[in-house]
Amino acid sequence: MMALIGSVLVLLGAIFHFSAGLGMLRMPDVYTRMQAGTKASTLGNTLVLAGLAIYHPGWSLKLLIIVYFVLMTNPVSSHALARAAHSIRIPMAGDTGIDALRDARQKAGSGT
């Protein structure tokens, strides 16, 4: 029973990884691709590791540390990349409505 639950979780994680890959291929610009790659793969990693933890309860602590590491590194690196892409003005997809970072920068610039 435990093995079945673990396998289902690993499969769910694999599906999320697949959607991450699909998003990387199909999304229109850098930022949307980045969020597809980061969010889906973070959740996918977490699910795969949770499935492994159910499969092998003895590994739980190490897997928990790995999950913590993934949850720390993945958003931070993606944030840094997206910010760098924004500041060298990589264009967004045509139908992007709101650019909050640009607005905030303009407000800070006009304020001083």
Add this chain to the structure above:
Amino acid sequence: MISSIVLTTGLLLILIGLWGMLTHRNILRIVIGFSLMGTGTHIVIVAIGYVANGTAPIIDHALSLSEAASRAVDPIPSALAVTAIVIGMAVTAVMLAYAIRLYEAKRTLSIDAFTESKW
């Protein structure tokens, strides 16, 4: 069976790296293609050392001392792969350093700009 899949993956990576090196004109992309070829070579080395139904040659509660000789994979290609990874990283570092110097000399990374040693 497993080693054939791994071997095919490694050889495909070598082919992709070679294709990238030959078709792209940007030096950084050529370096990436070279690294990809190196990675493919490492995978091929590890695949050659696989023994049917083998596991990693680390003696612990999953692989007892008595059955190690019959259930472990060949450790020598793995040791070779560690060496090869380090040397590959060193080669990549040197290539990137030269790429920086070439960029400073001509202000471009396109290999078409460097015609001095072309015949």
Add this chain to the structure above:
Amino acid sequence: MIRRLSIIVAIVAFGLVFASLVIGHTEQQSLLPLAESYIRLVPQELGAANVITGILLTYRAFDTLGEVAVLFMVAAGVGLVLGGERPPRSGPLEDRFEGARPPSEIVQTGTQILVPLISIFAAYIIMNGHLTAGGGFQGGAVIASGVLLMLLTYPQYQPNPEFLGVTESVAGALFVLTGIAGLIAAGGFLDNRILPLGQFGAFFSAGTIPILSALLGIKVGCELSVILERFRP
């Protein structure tokens, strides 16, 4: 056109050679005699649970020494190539990054959390090289990744080059001295049996292999950090 055609011909030719390799490949059914003797001898003679580390740090430790020498030469060579009178590298560090954007708060906080974690992980990998997967090279690369994170987050961060150089040299010298001690007190250069082998599978076991692993990790980490430091503008 001719170029594209020749590329296609080259790729197809390589693909055919590789396909014949894959078709002709048969999986090994049993170990070769040399591999089998290594798997038998490393736990018995050296007391190391990880056969690969045993090979790398005892039977083939001379190769490992050469490999570290290659890394050292690469650090020196990268310094030579990227050194000299390149205009941006001269001048104090603060001026070089005057126009640079400051790192965002998320990245700074993430670095403060991650760098200690990465260091602990590196120490774990280095010190468990004789028991589980890991060893000096891998741990040294992890140390260097922590240094890289620091360099990315704080552009003004300067790892002390004298400290790195001295640490790296001392680690290398101690590595060779351990090898010579093995030559005098045990069977040969870099023989690990000058210290008691201890209980198989324990943390303090396998003679000098953990010590050599730690020295290797320190040396590789310093060398890679030096290489990374050279690469910044």
